[in-house]
Every structure is written in structure tokens, then in C-alpha cells.
Amino acid sequence: MAGQVQRQTGVALWRQIADRIRQAISAGVYDEAGMVPPETVLALQFGVNRHTVRSAIAALAQEGIVRAVQGRGTLIERKERLNFPITRRTRFTTGIGEQAREMRGLLLGHSEERADDEVARWLKLRPGAPVIRMETVRKVDNRPVSCATAWFPAERFAGMPAAYEKTESITRAFAELGLSDYVRATTEVTAAHADAADLAALELTPGAIVLITKAMNTDLEGAPVQYAISRFSADRVQFTIEN
Amino acid sequence: MAGQVQRQTGVALWRQIADRIRQAISAGVYDEAGMVPPETVLALQFGVNRHTVRSAIAALAQEGIVRAVQGRGTLIERKERLNFPITRRTRFTTGIGEQAREMRGLLLGHSEERADDEVARWLKLRPGAPVIRMETVRKVDNRPVSCATAWFPAERFAGMPAAYEKTESITRAFAELGLSDYVRATTEVTAAHADAADLAALELTPGAIVLITKAMNTDLEGAPVQYAISRFSADRVQFTIEN
DNA sequence: TTTAAATGTCTATTGATATAGACAACCATA
DNA sequence: TATGGTTGTCTATATCAATAGACATTTAAA
CATH class of the missing domain: 1.10.10.10 (Winged helix-like DNA-binding domain superfamily/Winged helix DNA-binding domain)
Structure with a gap:
């Protein structure tokens, strides 16, 4: 100090x-x-x-x-910083483990749209291919810790928004749609000042910092099933990469 | 925007x-x-x-x-953001690859001291055990991208500061001391506003953001050889985790 | 050479930030 | 029940941050 x-x-x-x-x-x-x-x-x-x-x-x-x-x-009053392991088997829900009592994912909105260049590249689709986009907020013990935009190939996961809203978890939603297992292929991590949308979604005060991940999950055959940009409150979160 | x-x-x-x-x-x-x-x-x-x-x-x-x-x-005038892959074989020097022409590590200072609880836990030593501490700055194309504090078990790596100053690289310094290979075991990533020391070491302007990693490297037998806290300029760096 | 578009400089005003000092209100405890 | 230590509130002042408008200066292109 x-x-x-x-x-x-x-x-x-x-x-x-x-x-x-x-x-x-x-x-x-x-x-x-x-x-x-x-x-x-x-x-x-x-x-x-x-x-x-x-x-x-x-x-x-x-x-x-x-x-x-x-x-x-x-x-x-409070001094926790949640730890998220980032591994091949990274999952938001189970990653929290015993660090909190309750965690849930809330669906803010969703739409079907055409993949732009970035999304297409990550999901290995051609640009313009139909994708499902979901906006979500994840809460731990009723405090928001991250907000995310996720994209899924539309043909394969048309029912994703409904399944997510019901199960409040990507893992369980995938399971409902017949995908029982998946792996984290790539995660990019950066940081930035929170923007207006972050402040609202994460209940932050202006000037706060967010950790930003761009992550891609694949099925066991290596086919991309999800691309997501997540924004975590840096005050509440840290990542652990175990190799 | x-x-x-x-x-x-x-x-x-x-x-x-x-x-x-x-x-x-x-x-x-x-x-x-x-x-x-x-x-x-x-x-x-x-x-x-x-x-x-x-x-x-x-x-x-x-x-x-x-x-x-x-x-x-x-x-x-300038628009780079360097990408650092974080994998089991993470190395600062080779991680840069073709993204820049020149990279070097500078030794700012070093000392032998006794491990505090944190360092002891990471290096799997008893608290109070002798360790070598090194303060370094790493530059890419002569621009500082990170500053770090690293600890090494003193008995095994007494010659570390001298070897690092000579080779300007952890990997090469380890090699000089007879450790030809090592692996990244764990990396924690957080973010914060740059403090006064960061501003000076990384030539940042106040209010800048730093990505902070706490990393532990082990030899091939799994024995910890290095614990380091590194602070990267978030404007100049991003991490990629490939699983 | 003219013109449009861009940055550079100046003055003035308002609101946010920071300092300074004084004192009130409250709590724990001797 | 005093007392010392702490947070809460008030006034006043100086500096930084932001807005507003006007006009000068430079460059590239018509």
C-alpha cells in the first residue's frame, strides 16, 4: 500500500x-x-x-x-473474488463449485441471425450462415458476475434459447438438445473498462474493469458448438488456467 | 463504437x-x-x-x-496488441514468435529472501525457506509489455539473476543452470488499474489497465521451479488459452 | 488558385474534483 | 458517565474537466 x-x-x-x-x-x-x-x-x-x-x-x-x-x-461487508478454472472441461455452472450457494443463468434476449465474419470464423461456418444469438447474465448468489453474448449454429441448436431459459445452464441446455458432452477449445482473455451495457448488466459503478473472454466450445468430434463473448466483473472474478 | x-x-x-x-x-x-x-x-x-x-x-x-x-x-502511428498463448509450454520469449522483431528481458533487481506464505505455497516450500526474488521488465521491440516479480527456490537456482541478466530470457537462464525443460502448471489471470510502479515500469498513462498473471512453472517431475506475478499492459497484450 | 476540410489557438463559462477547517453525532470503553 | 476515537455534515475556496463559440492555420484536392 x-x-x-x-x-x-x-x-x-x-x-x-x-x-x-x-x-x-x-x-x-x-x-x-x-x-x-x-x-x-x-x-x-x-x-x-x-x-x-x-x-x-x-x-x-x-x-x-x-x-x-x-x-x-x-x-x-464482502471480499470474495470468485475463481473460474479455465480448462478443457470449463463449465460456468460446475466451475463455481463450493464457492457459492446458488448460481443461475438468465436469458436476456435471443434472435436468429446471419453469422458475421468473426462468428463465422470461430464457428467454422460460412459468413451469412444462420446462427442463434443469446444474450445472458450469470448470477452467483444472486449477484451478477458476468454477461455474455453466445452464438450457436442454428440448424443444430434451434431450441437453445428455450432450453437455456428452462435449465439456466449451457451444459444442461446442450444435454436437453442431445449434446451430452463438449469441450472448451480456445479462450482469449483481455480486459477493458466496463461500458454502459456492462454497468447495467453487472450492476457495476462506472470506471470498473471487466475481464473479457472469447471462448469456443466444440463437441467431442471437434465441431464448434458455441462461440461466446463473456464480460466478467474483474472485482468479483479471477481465472485459473491449469495446464 | x-x-x-x-x-x-x-x-x-x-x-x-x-x-x-x-x-x-x-x-x-x-x-x-x-x-x-x-x-x-x-x-x-x-x-x-x-x-x-x-x-x-x-x-x-x-x-x-x-x-x-x-x-x-x-x-x-502504432496499433499492436501482442498475443500470448498460455499453454503447458508457455514461454514469454518464443510465445511472441513472429509478432515482433526483438524481445528481451531486463533485470531490474534481485535479492535472496525468505518465502512468505504465498510464495511458499506456490513453490511448495516451507514458509521462511530461502528463495531468489527477481524483478524484471520484458520488452518487445523496445516497448515494455510486462513487468514481473519472480521467485525461485534458492538452493537450486542461486545463479538465476546472473544467468537471466546474461541471457535475457527465463528459458535460456534455466538452460544455463541445467534445467533444459519445464512446463507451465498453473496460471491465474486477473485485471486491475495500473499502480504507480506499473506506470513507471510499463511507461503507461495513469488509469491504464493491467492484466495480472500468477504463474507457476514446474520441472518435468512436477517440482515447482518458478512462481511469478506478471503485470501486462492490457492495451498491448491479450492472452490465448488453447486447451 | 480557390475551396473544403481538417487541426490549432484563444476566451469565457459551468460543473466536478479536491482541499481546508470546524463542529456535530455516535460508539465503545475506561 | 466521561472521554477518545470515529464517521457525518456544513461552509468556503481553488483547481481540473467539460462545454461553447469564434477564428487562425495548414493540407489536399478541385
Whole structure:
């Protein structure tokens, strides 16, 4: 927690400080006390005014990460960061495992459309081939952790939206459609600032970071069955790649 | 490029716009013209004043990504985003492949110290066991793309810093020390805002995003030989996981 | 050589960000 | 029940960020 905060960078001090505190909480720096240091201490630490620290804490409170109690201090409410293993057998539903009590996928919308160049390349279709597109949000313990756009070959998986809405899981939806097993072929990972759609879907505060994956799943014969662009809240998620 | 820009988020509009334009350049959106759209067009697109766009472009010019020429327009100078495959045989040096002309690792500093709990857990040592720590920066075509802290078991790899400084590569340094082959066992990926150290080491502008990996390499018998925390400039890098 | 289109510069104004200080309200505990 | 430590609220001020408009300067092409 040594590095100082930076001015005139286009990123407000209160936001930089909020990010730093969030990270410290997540790293377990304040585990012993179970609360964040007093505002005056933080102000001294970061070399800013107490009011600036208060803005940062207000933002964290808005996210539900801390709760300030007058007279006592600022309590840590939540510090988890979910871990997603990325392997040949990556599945959202089972990947969570025992890290949470409940997980579900919600279908926001879907349509049948023609594959653009990117989708066609990943699904190994010709551009213009019919595909099913699904917009989904995945929630863990009722908190959204990722939103995704997924494409499926239309001929083979016409019933996908209905099956997903019923089962709330890609794995189970595939099973309903007769595909009992599939494997993760490729995953690309990048990061960016959350855009407006992310903020809404993931209930984030502006300036948040999202981890973005572009993933392709195939059946056991190697034929692509799904291409998906998923956006994960970087505060709530990390990936683990086991080779 | 549809999503609008967001106000009162602690991230200045000019910075959000700079990030968006940088990403668009990197994605090849402007490849045809070889230049960024006129300021007035961008202002309309983002729904902001032309002066705000100018601030964003000034920041990108400072990074050396674009060059504004009066009367002509804003030319794109540089648009790379390096791809790093993460596999069982992940190596920084060879992973770059033909994406660049030259790559080198620079040793910033090193020390022998005792393993803390985290390092001990990853290297499968007892806490307090002696380890070599190295701080490095990796450059591709003379531009820094990542900085890393790496730990090695001290008994086995005492000569690591010297070997790395000489060979500028982990793989070659291991070879010098008698380890001819190794494999990537685990990689964790997260993202965060760049901190002060990142900004300096990676020559970033404040507010930038870094992709963070925690990686463990083992020898062919499965014994850990290296644990490293690397921080990559998210603008310059993406990861690909092939399963 | 003219013209259109683009970036560069200047002034002025408004709102968000940050600092500064003072004091109120609340909590735990000595 | 005091007291010290903490968060909450208020006022005031300075600086940065963003908008608005006008006009100069440069380039490429008609």
C-alpha cells in the first residue's frame, strides 16, 4: 500500500483510492480488524484530504463492499473474488463449485441471425450462415458476475434459447438438445473498462474493469458448438488456467 | 463504437474516449483509412464537445499511438496488441514468435529472501525457506509489455539473476543452470488499474489497465521451479488459452 | 488558385474534483 | 458517565474537466 496516488491523469483521486482499497480488501490486508483503517489514517497514507477518502469509501459502500458506521468505523461487508478454472472441461455452472450457494443463468434476449465474419470464423461456418444469438447474465448468489453474448449454429441448436431459459445452464441446455458432452477449445482473455451495457448488466459503478473472454466450445468430434463473448466483473472474478 | 461515454464516474471523459479510440485502433477499426476520424465526427459519435475529443487525442499522441497533423487529420502511428498463448509450454520469449522483431528481458533487481506464505505455497516450500526474488521488465521491440516479480527456490537456482541478466530470457537462464525443460502448471489471470510502479515500469498513462498473471512453472517431475506475478499492459497484450 | 476540410489557438463559462477547517453525532470503553 | 476515537455534515475556496463559440492555420484536392 506504499505507492502514491496520481494527479491530473483523468482518473479522479477518489476513484484511484477506491480501487486501491478494494484491492487491499480483496487481498486480505484488513482481515485482522475486519474493517478499513480510519479515514484520517487513509488520508495520511494516500496523501490526500479526508474528504477525498470519504468519496472513495462512499463509492465502495455503494458497491456493497464496505459499510461505514458512525462512531465505530468502516466495516468490510464482502471480499470474495470468485475463481473460474479455465480448462478443457470449463463449465460456468460446475466451475463455481463450493464457492457459492446458488448460481443461475438468465436469458436476456435471443434472435436468429446471419453469422458475421468473426462468428463465422470461430464457428467454422460460412459468413451469412444462420446462427442463434443469446444474450445472458450469470448470477452467483444472486449477484451478477458476468454477461455474455453466445452464438450457436442454428440448424443444430434451434431450441437453445428455450432450453437455456428452462435449465439456466449451457451444459444442461446442450444435454436437453442431445449434446451430452463438449469441450472448451480456445479462450482469449483481455480486459477493458466496463461500458454502459456492462454497468447495467453487472450492476457495476462506472470506471470498473471487466475481464473479457472469447471462448469456443466444440463437441467431442471437434465441431464448434458455441462461440461466446463473456464480460466478467474483474472485482468479483479471477481465472485459473491449469495446464 | 456505439456505447456512450459516462459522466461523474471519477474517470474523465477525455480518458474514457482515449481508451475507446486506443481500443478501436488496436481492433483495426480504422485500418482502411490509416487515420482516426476527424475530431468533429468523434465528438458527435461520443456526444461530447470537440475540445474533449482533442484532450483524448492529445493523450494518445503523448503515448505515441497517433500523430495529429494540421490540415490533414490524425494519423495512426502504432496499433499492436501482442498475443500470448498460455499453454503447458508457455514461454514469454518464443510465445511472441513472429509478432515482433526483438524481445528481451531486463533485470531490474534481485535479492535472496525468505518465502512468505504465498510464495511458499506456490513453490511448495516451507514458509521462511530461502528463495531468489527477481524483478524484471520484458520488452518487445523496445516497448515494455510486462513487468514481473519472480521467485525461485534458492538452493537450486542461486545463479538465476546472473544467468537471466546474461541471457535475457527465463528459458535460456534455466538452460544455463541445467534445467533444459519445464512446463507451465498453473496460471491465474486477473485485471486491475495500473499502480504507480506499473506506470513507471510499463511507461503507461495513469488509469491504464493491467492484466495480472500468477504463474507457476514446474520441472518435468512436477517440482515447482518458478512462481511469478506478471503485470501486462492490457492495451498491448491479450492472452490465448488453447486447451 | 480557390475551396473544403481538417487541426490549432484563444476566451469565457459551468460543473466536478479536491482541499481546508470546524463542529456535530455516535460508539465503545475506561 | 466521561472521554477518545470515529464517521457525518456544513461552509468556503481553488483547481481540473467539460462545454461553447469564434477564428487562425495548414493540407489536399478541385
